[in-house]
Amino acid sequence: MGLSLMRNQKFMPTIKHLLIISIAINAALLLKLLHHEREWAGLPGPDINGKNEVRLVKDVLHKAKPATDQYINLDHGDPTMYEVYWMQMGDKTTLVLSGWQSISYFSDTKNHCWFLEQGFANAVTRLHHLVGNAQTRNYHIVVGTGSTQLFQAALYALSPSNAPEPMSIVSAAPFYSSYPLIIDCLKSGLYKWKGDASKFNKDDPYIELVTSPNNPDGSIRQAVVNGSGGILVHDLAYYWPQYTPISFQANHDIMLFTVSKCTGHAGIRIGWALVKDKEVAKKMTKFIEISSIGVSKDSQLRAAKILDVIADTYEHTEKFDKATPFFHYVYNEMAKRWRQLRSAVSKGQTFSLPDFPVEKCNFSGQRFGTQPAFAWLKCEKSIDNCEGFLKKHKILTRSGTHFGSSENYVRISLISHKEEYDEFIRRLSLLSSMSSPHE
Amino acid sequence: MGLSLMRNQKFMPTIKHLLIISIAINAALLLKLLHHEREWAGLPGPDINGKNEVRLVKDVLHKAKPATDQYINLDHGDPTMYEVYWMQMGDKTTLVLSGWQSISYFSDTKNHCWFLEQGFANAVTRLHHLVGNAQTRNYHIVVGTGSTQLFQAALYALSPSNAPEPMSIVSAAPFYSSYPLIIDCLKSGLYKWKGDASKFNKDDPYIELVTSPNNPDGSIRQAVVNGSGGILVHDLAYYWPQYTPISFQANHDIMLFTVSKCTGHAGIRIGWALVKDKEVAKKMTKFIEISSIGVSKDSQLRAAKILDVIADTYEHTEKFDKATPFFHYVYNEMAKRWRQLRSAVSKGQTFSLPDFPVEKCNFSGQRFGTQPAFAWLKCEKSIDNCEGFLKKHKILTRSGTHFGSSENYVRISLISHKEEYDEFIRRLSLLSSMSSPHE
Numbered sequence: 106m107g108l109s110l111m112r113n114q115k116f117m118p119t120i121k122h123l124l125i126i127s128i129a130i131n132a133a134l135l136l137k138l139l140h141h142e143r144e145w146a147g148l149p150g151p152d153i154n155g156k157n158e159v160r161l162v163k164d165v166l167h168k169a170k171p172a173t174d175q176y177i178n179l180d181h182g183d184p185t186m187y188e189v190y191w192m193q194m195g196d197k198t199t200l201v202l203s204g205w206q207s208i209s210y211f212s213d214t215k216n217h218c219w220f221l222e223q224g225f226a227n228a229v230t231r232l233h234h235l236v237g238n239a240q241t242r243n244y245h246i247v248v249g250t251g252s253t254q255l256f257q258a259a260l261y262a263l264s265p266s267n268a269p270e271p272m273s274i275v276s277a278a279p280f281y282s283s284y285p286l287i288i289d290c291l292k293s294g295l296y297k298w299k300g301d302a303s304k305f306n307k308d309d310p311y312i313e314l315v316t317s318p319n320n321p322d323g324s325i326r327q328a329v330v331n332g333s334g335g336i337l338v339h340d341l342a343y344y345w346p347q348y349t350p351i352s353f354q355a356n357h358d359i360m361l362f363t364v365s366k367c368t369g370h371a372g373i374r375i376g377w378a379l380v381k382d383k384e385v386a387k388k389m390t391k392f393i394e395i396s397s398i399g400v401s402k403d404s405q406l407r408a409a410k411i412l413d414v415i416a417d418t419y420e421h422t423e424k425f426d427k428a429t430p431f432f433h434y435v436y437n438e439m440a441k442r443w444r445q446l447r448s449a450v451s452k453g454q455t456f457s458l459p460d461f462p463v464e465k466c467n468f469s470g471q472r473f474g475t476q477p478a479f480a481w482l483k484c485e486k487s488i489d490n491c492e493g494f495l496k497k498h499k500i501l502t503r504s505g506t507h508f509g510s511s512e513n514y515v516r517i518s519l520i521s522h523k524e525e526y527d528e529f530i531r532r533l534s535l536l537s538s539m540s541s542p543h544e
Numbered sequence: 545m546g547l548s549l550m551r552n553q554k555f556m557p558t559i560k561h562l563l564i565i566s567i568a569i570n571a572a573l574l575l576k577l578l579h580h581e582r583e584w585a586g587l588p589g590p591d592i593n594g595k596n597e598v599r600l601v602k603d604v605l606h607k608a609k610p611a612t613d614q615y616i617n618l619d620h621g622d623p624t625m626y627e628v629y630w631m632q633m634g635d636k637t638t639l640v641l642s643g644w645q646s647i648s649y650f651s652d653t654k655n656h657c658w659f660l661e662q663g664f665a666n667a668v669t670r671l672h673h674l675v676g677n678a679q680t681r682n683y684h685i686v687v688g689t690g691s692t693q694l695f696q697a698a699l700y701a702l703s704p705s706n707a708p709e710p711m712s713i714v715s716a717a718p719f720y721s722s723y724p725l726i727i728d729c730l731k732s733g734l735y736k737w738k739g740d741a742s743k744f745n746k747d748d749p750y751i752e753l754v755t756s757p758n759n760p761d762g763s764i765r766q767a768v769v770n771g772s773g774g775i776l777v778h779d780l781a782y783y784w785p786q787y788t789p790i791s792f793q794a795n796h797d798i799m800l801f802t803v804s805k806c807t808g809h810a811g812i813r814i815g816w817a818l819v820k821d822k823e824v825a826k827k828m829t830k831f832i833e834i835s836s837i838g839v840s841k842d843s844q845l846r847a848a849k850i851l852d853v854i855a856d857t858y859e860h861t862e863k864f865d866k867a868t869p870f871f872h873y874v875y876n877e878m879a880k881r882w883r884q885l886r887s888a889v890s891k892g893q894t895f896s897l898p899d900f901p902v903e904k905c906n907f908s909g910q911r912f913g914t915q916p917a918f919a920w921l922k923c924e925k926s927i928d929n930c931e932g933f934l935k936k937h938k939i940l941t942r943s944g945t946h947f948g949s950s951e952n953y954v955r956i957s958l959i960s961h962k963e964e965y966d967e968f969i970r971r972l973s974l975l976s977s978m979s980s981p982h983e
Contacts, residue, residue, distance in 0.1 A: 181649065183648050183649050183650065184647060184648075185647055185648050187647055188644050188647045191642075191643040191644035191647070192643075192644040194643050194644075195643075196642070196643075197643065198642070198643025199640060199641065199642050199643060200640070200641045201638060201639070201640050202638065202639045202640075202641070202846060203630075203635070203637070203638050204630040204631075204633050204634075204635075204636065204637025204638060204849075204850060204853070205627050205630035205631040205633075206811075207809055207810075207811030207812050207846070208623060208624055208626055208627045208630070208808050208809055208810060208811060209622050209623075209624050209810060209811055210620065210622050210804075210810040210811060211622065212811075250689050250813075250836040250840070251836055251837055253835065253836055253837050254835065254836050257835065261729070261730065266731075283834070286834050287834055287835070290700070290831070290834050290835070291700065291730050291732040291733070291734055292705075292732055292733030292734050293730040293731055293732060293733070294730070294731030294732070294733065295730055295731050365649075369647055370646055370647055371646075371647065371648060371649045371837075372645075372646030372647060372648055372649060372651075372838075372840070372841035372842075373646050373840060373841070373842055374689075374836060374837070374838060374839065374840040374841075375840075392729070395722070395725050395726055395729050396692065396693065396696070396726070396729070396835075397689040397690055397692055397693050397813060397836075398690055398692050398810075398813070399811075399813060400813065401689070401811070401812060401813040401814075401840045401842070401843040402811035402812070402813075403811075403812055403840070403842045403843050403846050404840040404842050404843060407641060407646070407842050410643075411643060414643070
């Protein structure tokens with residue numbers, strides 16, 4: 106027993122020492138791990154993007170309300186409204202890219218679209234399947250540097266290279282203000298902007314751009330030219346359930362989509378086309394090969410991650426701890442913004458807004474009217490130049506004249522930061538309720 | 545003592561238990577940390593890019609040598625040679641992007657190039673300052689989706705919009721094979737490809753493209769047309785010290801660079817232009833705004849990280865634990881590949897290669913001749929169609945005819961994976977030493 110005690114007495118400090126060492130190791134490991142977790146959560150780590158991230162977190166979380174004498178810029182459709190949702194999702198959409206990734210030009214040499222990342226194609230297919238807004242079976246996916254590049258790729262693919270006259274490109278007014286700029290930018294001999302589709306002479310061959318819901322006015326569109334030589338390109342950038350009821354599964358020949366207006370990531374510059382005809386898809390791919398030797402792989406990987414997380418918020422809800430699924434969250438935000446807007450406009454006779462028919466959304470099961478990303482606002486009474494009138498009151502918008510319409514109208518982005526939007530609504534309410542808006 | 549023993553005996557199991565618990569916690573934390581480290585090192589973690597990364601690591605580390613009956617594709621300048629360096633750098637270039645980054649279209653509304661990330665601009669300036677290959681002071685930086693988009697932006701900016709005839713674009717043969725394809729792709733009314741600069745009628749206004757070192761033949765170039773109405777665009781994609789001695793600090797009006805050929809990250813699709821004239825830079829920015837509404841922010845952040853790490857391998861060597869600094873590593877690899885190539889060619893009279901004058905490199909202090917990313921190989925003897933001859937022996941190259949030259953020449957990429965390159969050298973040595981190459 107004495108010996109036993111001696112042994113124990115000698116042994117005791119060793120166990121104590123071991124315990125102290127072990128606890129010290131635990132503390133060190135825990136500290137290192139916490140440091141990692143901070144980085145994974147996108148919060149400032151010392152090495153990875155340090156300063157920028159701190160600034161951005163501050164910008165998003167503590168965005169200052171614009172002072173009453175500051176301009177509010179609602180000219181562009183910059184989707185900064187979406188920042189808050191993605192910040193709430195923490196590290197769920199964090200992407201880690203190693204230095205040895207994205208070296209090669211090629212993503213998949215066996216695919217006709219050789220710069221298409223398979224993960225991105227899978228995410229696109231999965232999301233359309235979830236939402237039910239477009240068919241993907243028997244379609245070819247072409248990825249582009251935003252849908253802007255894809256739109257040019259489509260024009261290149263669809264215009265004959267040896268025709269005596271350039272192909273006519275038309276779209277019903279009010280049309281997306283960038284169409285004429287993009288189409289006539291290089292004075293192409295392949296195609297030429299011919300303006301309002303409803304005024305088009307239908308005997309010539311033409312391409313009609315059908316944007317639905319329409320930018321700028323939110324209307325649900327069909328082709329308007331009834332000519333025999335027509336080819337249609339459908340721009341479905343806004344055909345997502347936060348903006349409009351998903352009333353049918355689109356199955357047009359060429360359908361263009363963009364991450365910008367679906368998830369809000371405009372800075373990623375990624376869009377995709379669903380194309381029925383393989384030869385058209387190949388020619389679109391050729392255009393992107395010539396004009397930019399493919400599309401950023403990093404951006405495709407990033408977009409894939411984000412699209413997959415959106416699908417996960419519906420299909421793997423257990424991962425998200427009570428977070429509202431993506432489209433439902435943004436739908437609610439858009440609905441709230443439209444209520445605020447209609448309430449402000451209804452305070453007087455100064456402005457008016459289009460009405461939208463209520464339909465059932467096959468995705469959410471809800472019945473609602475389109476709640477577009479833009480307001481197509483009309484100045485009533487004696488205000489001729491609506492853009493100029495709002496500019497005097499420090500609200501920057503885009504005049505109807507850019508969209509093939511009149512200066513009585515303006516397009517206003519509704520998807521900016523909340524603080525900006527609230528201040529816009531405050532100013533609009535004041536203007537709306539003024540008895541004489543020219544005062 | 546008895547009591548003391550009792551206390552100790554009672555206490556003993558508690559310390560033991562604590563130790564066991566503590567060690568268990570040690571193990572758990574260590575496992576979690578190891579898991580994190582694996583992810584940070586870009587090695588497969590379960591959630592982040594799992595499958596793709598496993599595949600890519602395998603592809604890079606265990607790239608199979610092409611079987612003797614397999615085609616080797618050296619047609620494109622795909623810079624996969626660089627993968628090994630970046631893999632060796634482990635997590636030094638790892639970029640972590642949070643889900644709420646890159647939402648806005650805008651990077652800096654105060655900069656005329658509003659989609660240029662400040663971190664990318666800083667990294668570009670820092671690298672040029674380190675290498676001494678181009679002036680940046682008093683230059684405007686324009687970022688593009690690869691230098692391909694910037695090249696088009698330059699043509700758009702430099703061609704008058706109201707001229708009766710399209711601007712003539714020329715480049716001395718052999719010229720980059722994509723120039724005619726890009727320039728005439730849309731049959732622009734602003735500019736038109738007019739071929740070999742050395743045959744150009746110098747009375748018309750024109751833009752001359754000066755690529756130096758030249759793609760495909762590696763020659764150091766000056767403008768060749770001596771006309772009064774000429775504007776020069778310098779494509780300096782290969783003016784880096786792994787390819788050619790940096791003999792002077794370039795200060796041309798418009799200089800184009802690309803990440804692809806500098807760091808090897810072709811899949812990122814990022815290039816930059818250094819532009820002296822502010823109005824030209826603004827018009828180039830306008831083109832990129834119209835054609836793709838800016839340039840991927842993710843790719844710019846990624847490129848900035850990589851360019852900064854390259855500079856760090858020289859300016860913060862303490863971070864890199866004996867790793868060879870970037871340009872020195874790649875210089876050595878290029879030198880080795882050129883030795884292998886010249887040795888293979890010298891085995892017989894079948895082929896010949898251009899010689900390059902030896903000059904001093906102001907960056908490294910070494911004296912060497914240009915060691916281009918491409919070989920401009922000439923088939924001698926009775927071989928007329930060099931591309932066809934090599935294709936029979938399962939080596940895919942690009943015929944001289946695409947570069948405004950003869951079919952006696954081919955362009956061969958020298959910057960592919962080592963395994964591919966070694967097999968190419970083996971085959972070329974065999975062909976070179978054949979007494980009658982038509983056998």
